[in-house]
Amino acid sequence: MTTYTFGIRGHLDDHWAAWLGDLRVTRSADGTSTLTGPVRDQAHLHGILGGLRDIGAELCSLNVVEDVAPTLPHPVRTKRLTLRAARPDDADAIWQYRRLPEVGAWLTEIPTDLDAYRATFTDPGRLATTVIVELDGTIIGDFMLRVDDAWAQAEVRDQARGTQAELGSVLDPAFHGHGYATEAMRALLRVCFDDLGVRRVTANAFLANEASCRLMERLGMRREHHAVAESLHRSGAWLDTVDYALLSHEFTHHTKE
Ligand SMILES: CC(C)(COP(=O)(O)OP(=O)(O)OC[C@H]1O[C@@H](n2cnc3c(N)ncnc32)[C@H](O)[C@@H]1OP(=O)(O)O)[C@@H](O)C(=O)NCCC(=O)NCCS
CATH class of the missing domain: 3.40.630.30 (Gcn5-related N-acetyltransferase (GNAT))
Structure with a gap:
Protein backbone atom coordinates (compact mmCIF):
# COMPACT_ATOMS: atom_id res chain seq x y z
CA MET A 1 0.00 0.00 0.00
CA THR A 2 1.40 3.42 -0.97
CA THR A 3 0.01 6.80 0.04
CA TYR A 4 -0.67 9.24 -2.84
CA THR A 5 -1.73 12.86 -2.95
CA PHE A 6 -3.84 14.12 -5.86
CA GLY A 7 -3.87 17.91 -6.32
CA ILE A 8 -7.13 19.20 -7.85
CA ARG A 9 -7.82 22.71 -9.09
CA GLY A 10 -10.90 24.09 -7.35
CA HIS A 11 -12.65 23.04 -4.16
CA LEU A 12 -14.09 19.55 -4.33
CA ASP A 13 -17.35 19.47 -2.40
CA ASP A 14 -18.34 16.86 0.19
CA HIS A 15 -20.67 15.10 -2.26
CA TRP A 16 -17.66 13.96 -4.30
CA ALA A 17 -15.53 13.42 -1.23
CA ALA A 18 -17.97 10.73 -0.06
CA TRP A 19 -17.78 9.07 -3.49
CA LEU A 20 -13.96 8.93 -3.32
CA GLY A 21 -13.99 6.46 -0.43
CA ASP A 22 -10.70 6.27 1.51
CA LEU A 23 -9.34 9.51 0.05
CA ARG A 24 -9.29 12.40 2.52
CA VAL A 25 -9.98 15.87 1.11
CA THR A 26 -8.30 19.05 2.30
CA ARG A 27 -9.18 22.39 0.76
CA SER A 28 -6.51 25.08 0.63
CA ALA A 29 -6.84 28.84 0.71
CA ASP A 30 -5.22 29.00 -2.77
CA GLY A 31 -8.39 27.42 -4.22
CA THR A 32 -7.01 23.90 -4.69
CA SER A 33 -8.07 20.62 -3.07
CA THR A 34 -5.77 17.78 -2.11
CA LEU A 35 -6.92 14.19 -1.89
CA THR A 36 -4.71 11.95 0.22
CA GLY A 37 -5.07 8.25 0.74
CA PRO A 38 -3.82 4.71 0.35
CA VAL A 39 -3.53 3.19 -3.11
CA ARG A 40 -3.29 -0.62 -3.34
CA ASP A 41 -1.76 -1.03 -6.82
CA GLN A 42 -1.62 0.46 -10.31
CA ALA A 43 -5.14 -0.76 -11.16
CA HIS A 44 -6.47 1.07 -8.09
CA LEU A 45 -4.50 4.19 -9.06
CA HIS A 46 -5.92 4.17 -12.59
CA GLY A 47 -9.40 3.64 -11.15
CA ILE A 48 -9.03 6.79 -9.02
CA LEU A 49 -7.66 8.80 -11.95
CA GLY A 50 -10.57 7.59 -14.10
CA GLY A 51 -13.01 8.59 -11.36
CA LEU A 52 -11.50 12.06 -11.14
CA ARG A 53 -11.76 12.42 -14.93
CA ASP A 54 -15.41 11.31 -14.81
CA ILE A 55 -16.34 13.98 -12.29
CA GLY A 56 -14.53 16.62 -14.36
CA ALA A 57 -11.81 17.26 -11.78
CA GLU A 58 -8.74 19.07 -13.12
CA LEU A 59 -5.64 17.25 -11.82
CA CYS A 60 -2.72 19.62 -11.12
CA SER A 61 -0.35 17.30 -9.21
CA LEU A 62 0.15 13.65 -8.33
CA ASN A 63 2.68 12.62 -5.70
CA VAL A 64 3.74 9.59 -3.74
CA VAL A 65 4.04 10.35 -0.02
CA GLU A 66 7.31 8.94 1.22
CA ASP A 67 6.65 6.76 4.24
CA VAL A 68 8.64 8.08 7.18
CA ALA A 69 9.12 5.61 10.01
CA PRO A 70 7.71 6.88 13.32
CA THR A 71 10.36 7.95 15.84
CA LEU A 72 8.57 6.03 18.59
CA PRO A 73 9.67 2.50 17.70
CA HIS A 74 6.84 0.67 19.52
CA PRO A 75 3.78 1.47 21.68
C1 LIG B 1 2.86 21.73 29.43
C2 LIG B 1 1.69 20.85 29.89
C3 LIG B 1 1.69 19.56 29.07
C4 LIG B 1 1.88 20.52 31.37
O1 LIG B 1 0.71 19.87 31.84
P1 LIG B 1 0.48 19.63 33.41
O2 LIG B 1 -0.88 19.10 33.58
O3 LIG B 1 0.87 20.84 34.15
O4 LIG B 1 1.56 18.51 33.76
P2 LIG B 1 1.25 17.10 34.42
O5 LIG B 1 0.19 16.43 33.63
O6 LIG B 1 2.55 16.41 34.54
O7 LIG B 1 0.65 17.47 35.83
C5 LIG B 1 1.48 18.05 36.80
C6 LIG B 1 0.64 18.81 37.77
O8 LIG B 1 -0.30 17.91 38.36
C7 LIG B 1 0.00 17.72 39.74
N1 LIG B 1 -0.12 16.26 39.96
C8 LIG B 1 -1.25 15.66 40.41
N2 LIG B 1 -1.07 14.34 40.45
C9 LIG B 1 0.19 14.10 40.02
C10 LIG B 1 0.94 12.91 39.85
N3 LIG B 1 0.43 11.72 40.10
N4 LIG B 1 2.20 13.01 39.38
C11 LIG B 1 2.75 14.21 39.10
N5 LIG B 1 2.07 15.38 39.24
C12 LIG B 1 0.80 15.32 39.71
C13 LIG B 1 1.41 18.26 39.94
O9 LIG B 1 1.57 18.77 41.25
C14 LIG B 1 1.46 19.35 38.90
O10 LIG B 1 0.81 20.51 39.32
P3 LIG B 1 1.64 21.89 39.46
O11 LIG B 1 2.37 22.11 38.16
O12 LIG B 1 0.59 22.88 39.72
O13 LIG B 1 2.58 21.67 40.57
C15 LIG B 1 0.34 21.60 29.73
O14 LIG B 1 0.38 22.77 30.50
C16 LIG B 1 -0.03 21.96 28.31
O15 LIG B 1 -0.42 21.11 27.51
N6 LIG B 1 0.05 23.27 27.99
C17 LIG B 1 -0.38 23.75 26.67
C18 LIG B 1 0.61 23.42 25.59
C19 LIG B 1 2.01 23.87 25.96
O16 LIG B 1 2.23 25.00 26.36
N7 LIG B 1 2.96 22.94 25.79
C20 LIG B 1 4.35 23.18 26.09
C21 LIG B 1 4.99 23.97 25.04
S1 LIG B 1 6.67 24.33 25.46
Missing part, protein backbone atom coordinates in the same frame (compact mmCIF):
# COMPACT_ATOMS: atom_id res chain seq x y z
CA VAL A 76 4.62 2.10 25.33
CA ARG A 77 2.42 1.41 28.35
CA THR A 78 2.92 3.30 31.60
CA LYS A 79 0.97 2.97 34.85
CA ARG A 80 -2.00 4.93 33.47
CA LEU A 81 -1.25 5.75 29.84
CA THR A 82 -0.58 4.30 26.41
CA LEU A 83 1.84 6.08 24.09
CA ARG A 84 1.78 5.21 20.40
CA ALA A 85 2.86 6.59 17.03
CA ALA A 86 0.39 9.07 15.48
CA ARG A 87 -1.91 8.10 12.60
CA PRO A 88 -3.49 10.49 10.06
CA ASP A 89 -6.97 9.90 11.51
CA ASP A 90 -5.86 11.26 14.92
CA ALA A 91 -5.97 14.81 13.53
CA ASP A 92 -9.63 15.52 14.33
CA ALA A 93 -9.39 14.49 17.99
CA ILE A 94 -6.26 16.58 18.51
CA TRP A 95 -7.73 19.60 16.75
CA GLN A 96 -10.55 19.61 19.35
CA TYR A 97 -8.12 20.85 22.04
CA ARG A 98 -5.34 22.37 19.90
CA ARG A 99 -7.78 25.03 18.67
CA LEU A 100 -8.39 26.29 22.23
CA PRO A 101 -6.66 29.63 22.90
CA GLU A 102 -5.33 28.44 26.28
CA VAL A 103 -3.60 25.48 24.61
CA GLY A 104 -2.10 27.51 21.78
CA ALA A 105 -1.02 30.38 24.05
CA TRP A 106 2.62 29.26 23.98
CA LEU A 107 2.62 27.16 20.79
CA THR A 108 3.64 28.19 17.27
CA GLU A 109 0.07 28.08 15.97
CA ILE A 110 -3.54 28.05 17.11
CA PRO A 111 -5.30 26.16 14.29
CA THR A 112 -8.63 27.68 13.27
CA ASP A 113 -9.51 25.51 10.28
CA LEU A 114 -9.88 21.73 10.56
CA ASP A 115 -8.99 20.99 6.93
CA ALA A 116 -5.82 23.06 7.17
CA TYR A 117 -4.94 21.37 10.47
CA ARG A 118 -5.41 17.91 8.94
CA ALA A 119 -2.98 18.86 6.16
CA THR A 120 -0.38 20.10 8.67
CA PHE A 121 -0.83 17.14 11.00
CA THR A 122 -0.45 14.57 8.23
CA ASP A 123 2.74 16.02 6.79
CA PRO A 124 4.91 12.88 6.84
CA GLY A 125 7.74 14.48 8.85
CA ARG A 126 5.33 15.84 11.44
CA LEU A 127 3.32 12.62 11.70
CA ALA A 128 6.45 10.54 12.22
CA THR A 129 7.58 12.67 15.17
CA THR A 130 4.17 12.85 16.88
CA VAL A 131 3.41 10.57 19.80
CA ILE A 132 -0.22 10.11 20.84
CA VAL A 133 -0.98 9.85 24.55
CA GLU A 134 -4.10 7.88 25.45
CA LEU A 135 -5.88 7.38 28.74
CA ASP A 136 -8.32 4.45 28.70
CA GLY A 137 -8.51 4.66 24.90
CA THR A 138 -9.14 8.44 24.79
CA ILE A 139 -6.57 10.75 23.21
CA ILE A 140 -5.49 13.22 25.89
CA GLY A 141 -2.32 14.64 24.37
CA ASP A 142 0.11 14.78 21.50
CA PHE A 143 3.80 14.92 22.26
CA MET A 144 6.81 15.38 20.01
CA LEU A 145 9.77 13.03 19.84
CA ARG A 146 12.32 14.16 17.28
CA VAL A 147 15.76 12.60 16.92
CA ASP A 148 18.49 14.91 15.65
CA ASP A 149 22.20 14.93 14.97
CA ALA A 150 24.30 16.69 17.60
CA TRP A 151 26.57 19.45 16.34
CA ALA A 152 30.02 18.03 15.58
CA GLN A 153 33.21 18.92 13.84
CA ALA A 154 33.55 17.56 10.32
CA GLU A 155 35.91 14.66 11.08
CA VAL A 156 33.59 13.15 13.70
CA ARG A 157 30.22 14.13 12.23
CA ASP A 158 29.16 10.53 11.62
CA GLN A 159 29.54 9.73 15.32
CA ALA A 160 27.12 12.54 16.23
CA ARG A 161 24.26 11.37 14.03
CA GLY A 162 21.03 10.56 15.87
CA THR A 163 22.57 11.15 19.29
CA GLN A 164 20.20 13.87 20.41
CA ALA A 165 16.41 14.08 20.79
CA GLU A 166 13.96 16.90 21.40
CA LEU A 167 10.73 16.41 23.33
CA GLY A 168 7.60 18.55 23.33
CA SER A 169 4.29 18.19 25.17
CA VAL A 170 0.69 19.22 24.59
CA LEU A 171 -2.09 17.92 26.80
CA ASP A 172 -5.84 18.47 26.49
CA PRO A 173 -6.60 20.99 29.31
CA ALA A 174 -9.34 18.67 30.60
CA PHE A 175 -6.48 16.40 31.73
CA HIS A 176 -4.03 18.90 33.21
CA GLY A 177 -2.92 18.65 36.80
CA HIS A 178 -2.88 14.87 37.23
CA GLY A 179 0.74 14.16 36.37
CA TYR A 180 -0.09 12.67 32.96
CA ALA A 181 2.42 14.86 31.10
CA THR A 182 5.11 13.95 33.64
CA GLU A 183 4.31 10.25 33.23
CA ALA A 184 4.37 10.45 29.41
CA MET A 185 7.57 12.52 29.26
CA ARG A 186 9.32 10.12 31.65
CA ALA A 187 8.34 7.24 29.38
CA LEU A 188 9.70 9.13 26.36
CA LEU A 189 12.98 9.86 28.17
CA ARG A 190 13.26 6.13 28.82
CA VAL A 191 12.60 5.39 25.11
CA CYS A 192 15.24 7.94 24.10
CA PHE A 193 17.97 6.66 26.39
CA ASP A 194 17.19 2.93 26.53
CA ASP A 195 15.71 2.15 23.08
CA LEU A 196 16.96 4.84 20.71
CA GLY A 197 20.47 5.11 22.16
CA VAL A 198 20.24 8.89 22.39
CA ARG A 199 22.83 10.56 24.69
CA ARG A 200 21.13 13.95 25.28
CA VAL A 201 17.47 15.00 25.38
CA THR A 202 16.41 18.63 25.10
CA ALA A 203 13.17 20.58 25.50
CA ASN A 204 12.41 24.29 25.36
CA ALA A 205 9.71 26.76 26.32
CA PHE A 206 8.84 30.40 26.76
CA LEU A 207 10.02 31.29 30.27
CA ALA A 208 6.49 32.55 30.99
CA ASN A 209 5.06 29.08 30.27
CA GLU A 210 5.25 28.10 33.92
CA ALA A 211 3.49 24.73 33.60
CA SER A 212 5.96 23.65 30.92
CA CYS A 213 9.01 24.82 32.90
CA ARG A 214 7.71 23.06 36.03
CA LEU A 215 7.21 19.88 33.97
CA MET A 216 10.81 19.86 32.74
CA GLU A 217 12.16 20.60 36.20
CA ARG A 218 9.99 17.85 37.73
CA LEU A 219 11.64 15.48 35.24
CA GLY A 220 15.09 16.47 36.51
CA MET A 221 16.02 18.32 33.32
CA ARG A 222 18.60 21.07 33.72
CA ARG A 223 17.95 24.62 32.57
CA GLU A 224 20.99 25.28 30.42
CA HIS A 225 20.15 28.35 28.43
CA HIS A 226 18.06 31.43 29.13
CA ALA A 227 17.73 33.80 26.19
CA VAL A 228 16.42 37.26 27.02
CA ALA A 229 13.67 38.82 24.84
CA GLU A 230 14.56 36.31 22.13
CA SER A 231 11.24 35.24 20.57
CA LEU A 232 8.28 37.26 19.32
CA HIS A 233 4.98 36.19 20.87
CA ARG A 234 1.74 36.80 18.92
CA SER A 235 0.85 39.38 21.61
CA GLY A 236 3.62 41.53 20.11
CA ALA A 237 5.97 41.06 23.09
CA TRP A 238 9.55 39.80 22.72
CA LEU A 239 9.73 37.06 25.35
CA ASP A 240 12.47 35.14 27.15
CA THR A 241 12.96 31.48 26.22
CA VAL A 242 14.62 28.66 28.15
CA ASP A 243 16.26 25.42 26.99
CA TYR A 244 16.45 22.32 29.15
CA ALA A 245 18.55 19.18 28.71
CA LEU A 246 19.28 15.84 30.34
CA LEU A 247 22.18 13.50 29.57
CA SER A 248 21.79 9.76 29.43
CA HIS A 249 23.87 9.10 32.58
CA GLU A 250 21.82 11.70 34.48
CA PHE A 251 18.63 9.72 33.88
CA THR A 252 18.94 8.03 37.22
CA HIS A 253 16.56 6.22 39.49
CA HIS A 254 15.46 9.64 40.82
CA THR A 255 14.35 10.98 37.42
CA LYS A 256 13.02 7.61 36.19
CA GLU A 257 10.39 7.27 38.91
Whole structure:
Protein backbone atom coordinates (compact mmCIF):
# COMPACT_ATOMS: atom_id res chain seq x y z
CA MET A 1 0.00 0.00 0.00
CA THR A 2 1.40 3.42 -0.97
CA THR A 3 0.01 6.80 0.04
CA TYR A 4 -0.67 9.24 -2.84
CA THR A 5 -1.73 12.86 -2.95
CA PHE A 6 -3.84 14.12 -5.86
CA GLY A 7 -3.87 17.91 -6.32
CA ILE A 8 -7.13 19.20 -7.85
CA ARG A 9 -7.82 22.71 -9.09
CA GLY A 10 -10.90 24.09 -7.35
CA HIS A 11 -12.65 23.04 -4.16
CA LEU A 12 -14.09 19.55 -4.33
CA ASP A 13 -17.35 19.47 -2.40
CA ASP A 14 -18.34 16.86 0.19
CA HIS A 15 -20.67 15.10 -2.26
CA TRP A 16 -17.66 13.96 -4.30
CA ALA A 17 -15.53 13.42 -1.23
CA ALA A 18 -17.97 10.73 -0.06
CA TRP A 19 -17.78 9.07 -3.49
CA LEU A 20 -13.96 8.93 -3.32
CA GLY A 21 -13.99 6.46 -0.43
CA ASP A 22 -10.70 6.27 1.51
CA LEU A 23 -9.34 9.51 0.05
CA ARG A 24 -9.29 12.40 2.52
CA VAL A 25 -9.98 15.87 1.11
CA THR A 26 -8.30 19.05 2.30
CA ARG A 27 -9.18 22.39 0.76
CA SER A 28 -6.51 25.08 0.63
CA ALA A 29 -6.84 28.84 0.71
CA ASP A 30 -5.22 29.00 -2.77
CA GLY A 31 -8.39 27.42 -4.22
CA THR A 32 -7.01 23.90 -4.69
CA SER A 33 -8.07 20.62 -3.07
CA THR A 34 -5.77 17.78 -2.11
CA LEU A 35 -6.92 14.19 -1.89
CA THR A 36 -4.71 11.95 0.22
CA GLY A 37 -5.07 8.25 0.74
CA PRO A 38 -3.82 4.71 0.35
CA VAL A 39 -3.53 3.19 -3.11
CA ARG A 40 -3.29 -0.62 -3.34
CA ASP A 41 -1.76 -1.03 -6.82
CA GLN A 42 -1.62 0.46 -10.31
CA ALA A 43 -5.14 -0.76 -11.16
CA HIS A 44 -6.47 1.07 -8.09
CA LEU A 45 -4.50 4.19 -9.06
CA HIS A 46 -5.92 4.17 -12.59
CA GLY A 47 -9.40 3.64 -11.15
CA ILE A 48 -9.03 6.79 -9.02
CA LEU A 49 -7.66 8.80 -11.95
CA GLY A 50 -10.57 7.59 -14.10
CA GLY A 51 -13.01 8.59 -11.36
CA LEU A 52 -11.50 12.06 -11.14
CA ARG A 53 -11.76 12.42 -14.93
CA ASP A 54 -15.41 11.31 -14.81
CA ILE A 55 -16.34 13.98 -12.29
CA GLY A 56 -14.53 16.62 -14.36
CA ALA A 57 -11.81 17.26 -11.78
CA GLU A 58 -8.74 19.07 -13.12
CA LEU A 59 -5.64 17.25 -11.82
CA CYS A 60 -2.72 19.62 -11.12
CA SER A 61 -0.35 17.30 -9.21
CA LEU A 62 0.15 13.65 -8.33
CA ASN A 63 2.68 12.62 -5.70
CA VAL A 64 3.74 9.59 -3.74
CA VAL A 65 4.04 10.35 -0.02
CA GLU A 66 7.31 8.94 1.22
CA ASP A 67 6.65 6.76 4.24
CA VAL A 68 8.64 8.08 7.18
CA ALA A 69 9.12 5.61 10.01
CA PRO A 70 7.71 6.88 13.32
CA THR A 71 10.36 7.95 15.84
CA LEU A 72 8.57 6.03 18.59
CA PRO A 73 9.67 2.50 17.70
CA HIS A 74 6.84 0.67 19.52
CA PRO A 75 3.78 1.47 21.68
CA VAL A 76 4.62 2.10 25.33
CA ARG A 77 2.42 1.41 28.35
CA THR A 78 2.92 3.30 31.60
CA LYS A 79 0.97 2.97 34.85
CA ARG A 80 -2.00 4.93 33.47
CA LEU A 81 -1.25 5.75 29.84
CA THR A 82 -0.58 4.30 26.41
CA LEU A 83 1.84 6.08 24.09
CA ARG A 84 1.78 5.21 20.40
CA ALA A 85 2.86 6.59 17.03
CA ALA A 86 0.39 9.07 15.48
CA ARG A 87 -1.91 8.10 12.60
CA PRO A 88 -3.49 10.49 10.06
CA ASP A 89 -6.97 9.90 11.51
CA ASP A 90 -5.86 11.26 14.92
CA ALA A 91 -5.97 14.81 13.53
CA ASP A 92 -9.63 15.52 14.33
CA ALA A 93 -9.39 14.49 17.99
CA ILE A 94 -6.26 16.58 18.51
CA TRP A 95 -7.73 19.60 16.75
CA GLN A 96 -10.55 19.61 19.35
CA TYR A 97 -8.12 20.85 22.04
CA ARG A 98 -5.34 22.37 19.90
CA ARG A 99 -7.78 25.03 18.67
CA LEU A 100 -8.39 26.29 22.23
CA PRO A 101 -6.66 29.63 22.90
CA GLU A 102 -5.33 28.44 26.28
CA VAL A 103 -3.60 25.48 24.61
CA GLY A 104 -2.10 27.51 21.78
CA ALA A 105 -1.02 30.38 24.05
CA TRP A 106 2.62 29.26 23.98
CA LEU A 107 2.62 27.16 20.79
CA THR A 108 3.64 28.19 17.27
CA GLU A 109 0.07 28.08 15.97
CA ILE A 110 -3.54 28.05 17.11
CA PRO A 111 -5.30 26.16 14.29
CA THR A 112 -8.63 27.68 13.27
CA ASP A 113 -9.51 25.51 10.28
CA LEU A 114 -9.88 21.73 10.56
CA ASP A 115 -8.99 20.99 6.93
CA ALA A 116 -5.82 23.06 7.17
CA TYR A 117 -4.94 21.37 10.47
CA ARG A 118 -5.41 17.91 8.94
CA ALA A 119 -2.98 18.86 6.16
CA THR A 120 -0.38 20.10 8.67
CA PHE A 121 -0.83 17.14 11.00
CA THR A 122 -0.45 14.57 8.23
CA ASP A 123 2.74 16.02 6.79
CA PRO A 124 4.91 12.88 6.84
CA GLY A 125 7.74 14.48 8.85
CA ARG A 126 5.33 15.84 11.44
CA LEU A 127 3.32 12.62 11.70
CA ALA A 128 6.45 10.54 12.22
CA THR A 129 7.58 12.67 15.17
CA THR A 130 4.17 12.85 16.88
CA VAL A 131 3.41 10.57 19.80
CA ILE A 132 -0.22 10.11 20.84
CA VAL A 133 -0.98 9.85 24.55
CA GLU A 134 -4.10 7.88 25.45
CA LEU A 135 -5.88 7.38 28.74
CA ASP A 136 -8.32 4.45 28.70
CA GLY A 137 -8.51 4.66 24.90
CA THR A 138 -9.14 8.44 24.79
CA ILE A 139 -6.57 10.75 23.21
CA ILE A 140 -5.49 13.22 25.89
CA GLY A 141 -2.32 14.64 24.37
CA ASP A 142 0.11 14.78 21.50
CA PHE A 143 3.80 14.92 22.26
CA MET A 144 6.81 15.38 20.01
CA LEU A 145 9.77 13.03 19.84
CA ARG A 146 12.32 14.16 17.28
CA VAL A 147 15.76 12.60 16.92
CA ASP A 148 18.49 14.91 15.65
CA ASP A 149 22.20 14.93 14.97
CA ALA A 150 24.30 16.69 17.60
CA TRP A 151 26.57 19.45 16.34
CA ALA A 152 30.02 18.03 15.58
CA GLN A 153 33.21 18.92 13.84
CA ALA A 154 33.55 17.56 10.32
CA GLU A 155 35.91 14.66 11.08
CA VAL A 156 33.59 13.15 13.70
CA ARG A 157 30.22 14.13 12.23
CA ASP A 158 29.16 10.53 11.62
CA GLN A 159 29.54 9.73 15.32
CA ALA A 160 27.12 12.54 16.23
CA ARG A 161 24.26 11.37 14.03
CA GLY A 162 21.03 10.56 15.87
CA THR A 163 22.57 11.15 19.29
CA GLN A 164 20.20 13.87 20.41
CA ALA A 165 16.41 14.08 20.79
CA GLU A 166 13.96 16.90 21.40
CA LEU A 167 10.73 16.41 23.33
CA GLY A 168 7.60 18.55 23.33
CA SER A 169 4.29 18.19 25.17
CA VAL A 170 0.69 19.22 24.59
CA LEU A 171 -2.09 17.92 26.80
CA ASP A 172 -5.84 18.47 26.49
CA PRO A 173 -6.60 20.99 29.31
CA ALA A 174 -9.34 18.67 30.60
CA PHE A 175 -6.48 16.40 31.73
CA HIS A 176 -4.03 18.90 33.21
CA GLY A 177 -2.92 18.65 36.80
CA HIS A 178 -2.88 14.87 37.23
CA GLY A 179 0.74 14.16 36.37
CA TYR A 180 -0.09 12.67 32.96
CA ALA A 181 2.42 14.86 31.10
CA THR A 182 5.11 13.95 33.64
CA GLU A 183 4.31 10.25 33.23
CA ALA A 184 4.37 10.45 29.41
CA MET A 185 7.57 12.52 29.26
CA ARG A 186 9.32 10.12 31.65
CA ALA A 187 8.34 7.24 29.38
CA LEU A 188 9.70 9.13 26.36
CA LEU A 189 12.98 9.86 28.17
CA ARG A 190 13.26 6.13 28.82
CA VAL A 191 12.60 5.39 25.11
CA CYS A 192 15.24 7.94 24.10
CA PHE A 193 17.97 6.66 26.39
CA ASP A 194 17.19 2.93 26.53
CA ASP A 195 15.71 2.15 23.08
CA LEU A 196 16.96 4.84 20.71
CA GLY A 197 20.47 5.11 22.16
CA VAL A 198 20.24 8.89 22.39
CA ARG A 199 22.83 10.56 24.69
CA ARG A 200 21.13 13.95 25.28
CA VAL A 201 17.47 15.00 25.38
CA THR A 202 16.41 18.63 25.10
CA ALA A 203 13.17 20.58 25.50
CA ASN A 204 12.41 24.29 25.36
CA ALA A 205 9.71 26.76 26.32
CA PHE A 206 8.84 30.40 26.76
CA LEU A 207 10.02 31.29 30.27
CA ALA A 208 6.49 32.55 30.99
CA ASN A 209 5.06 29.08 30.27
CA GLU A 210 5.25 28.10 33.92
CA ALA A 211 3.49 24.73 33.60
CA SER A 212 5.96 23.65 30.92
CA CYS A 213 9.01 24.82 32.90
CA ARG A 214 7.71 23.06 36.03
CA LEU A 215 7.21 19.88 33.97
CA MET A 216 10.81 19.86 32.74
CA GLU A 217 12.16 20.60 36.20
CA ARG A 218 9.99 17.85 37.73
CA LEU A 219 11.64 15.48 35.24
CA GLY A 220 15.09 16.47 36.51
CA MET A 221 16.02 18.32 33.32
CA ARG A 222 18.60 21.07 33.72
CA ARG A 223 17.95 24.62 32.57
CA GLU A 224 20.99 25.28 30.42
CA HIS A 225 20.15 28.35 28.43
CA HIS A 226 18.06 31.43 29.13
CA ALA A 227 17.73 33.80 26.19
CA VAL A 228 16.42 37.26 27.02
CA ALA A 229 13.67 38.82 24.84
CA GLU A 230 14.56 36.31 22.13
CA SER A 231 11.24 35.24 20.57
CA LEU A 232 8.28 37.26 19.32
CA HIS A 233 4.98 36.19 20.87
CA ARG A 234 1.74 36.80 18.92
CA SER A 235 0.85 39.38 21.61
CA GLY A 236 3.62 41.53 20.11
CA ALA A 237 5.97 41.06 23.09
CA TRP A 238 9.55 39.80 22.72
CA LEU A 239 9.73 37.06 25.35
CA ASP A 240 12.47 35.14 27.15
CA THR A 241 12.96 31.48 26.22
CA VAL A 242 14.62 28.66 28.15
CA ASP A 243 16.26 25.42 26.99
CA TYR A 244 16.45 22.32 29.15
CA ALA A 245 18.55 19.18 28.71
CA LEU A 246 19.28 15.84 30.34
CA LEU A 247 22.18 13.50 29.57
CA SER A 248 21.79 9.76 29.43
CA HIS A 249 23.87 9.10 32.58
CA GLU A 250 21.82 11.70 34.48
CA PHE A 251 18.63 9.72 33.88
CA THR A 252 18.94 8.03 37.22
CA HIS A 253 16.56 6.22 39.49
CA HIS A 254 15.46 9.64 40.82
CA THR A 255 14.35 10.98 37.42
CA LYS A 256 13.02 7.61 36.19
CA GLU A 257 10.39 7.27 38.91
C1 LIG B 1 2.86 21.73 29.43
C2 LIG B 1 1.69 20.85 29.89
C3 LIG B 1 1.69 19.56 29.07
C4 LIG B 1 1.88 20.52 31.37
O1 LIG B 1 0.71 19.87 31.84
P1 LIG B 1 0.48 19.63 33.41
O2 LIG B 1 -0.88 19.10 33.58
O3 LIG B 1 0.87 20.84 34.15
O4 LIG B 1 1.56 18.51 33.76
P2 LIG B 1 1.25 17.10 34.42
O5 LIG B 1 0.19 16.43 33.63
O6 LIG B 1 2.55 16.41 34.54
O7 LIG B 1 0.65 17.47 35.83
C5 LIG B 1 1.48 18.05 36.80
C6 LIG B 1 0.64 18.81 37.77
O8 LIG B 1 -0.30 17.91 38.36
C7 LIG B 1 0.00 17.72 39.74
N1 LIG B 1 -0.12 16.26 39.96
C8 LIG B 1 -1.25 15.66 40.41
N2 LIG B 1 -1.07 14.34 40.45
C9 LIG B 1 0.19 14.10 40.02
C10 LIG B 1 0.94 12.91 39.85
N3 LIG B 1 0.43 11.72 40.10
N4 LIG B 1 2.20 13.01 39.38
C11 LIG B 1 2.75 14.21 39.10
N5 LIG B 1 2.07 15.38 39.24
C12 LIG B 1 0.80 15.32 39.71
C13 LIG B 1 1.41 18.26 39.94
O9 LIG B 1 1.57 18.77 41.25
C14 LIG B 1 1.46 19.35 38.90
O10 LIG B 1 0.81 20.51 39.32
P3 LIG B 1 1.64 21.89 39.46
O11 LIG B 1 2.37 22.11 38.16
O12 LIG B 1 0.59 22.88 39.72
O13 LIG B 1 2.58 21.67 40.57
C15 LIG B 1 0.34 21.60 29.73
O14 LIG B 1 0.38 22.77 30.50
C16 LIG B 1 -0.03 21.96 28.31
O15 LIG B 1 -0.42 21.11 27.51
N6 LIG B 1 0.05 23.27 27.99
C17 LIG B 1 -0.38 23.75 26.67
C18 LIG B 1 0.61 23.42 25.59
C19 LIG B 1 2.01 23.87 25.96
O16 LIG B 1 2.23 25.00 26.36
N7 LIG B 1 2.96 22.94 25.79
C20 LIG B 1 4.35 23.18 26.09
C21 LIG B 1 4.99 23.97 25.04
S1 LIG B 1 6.67 24.33 25.46
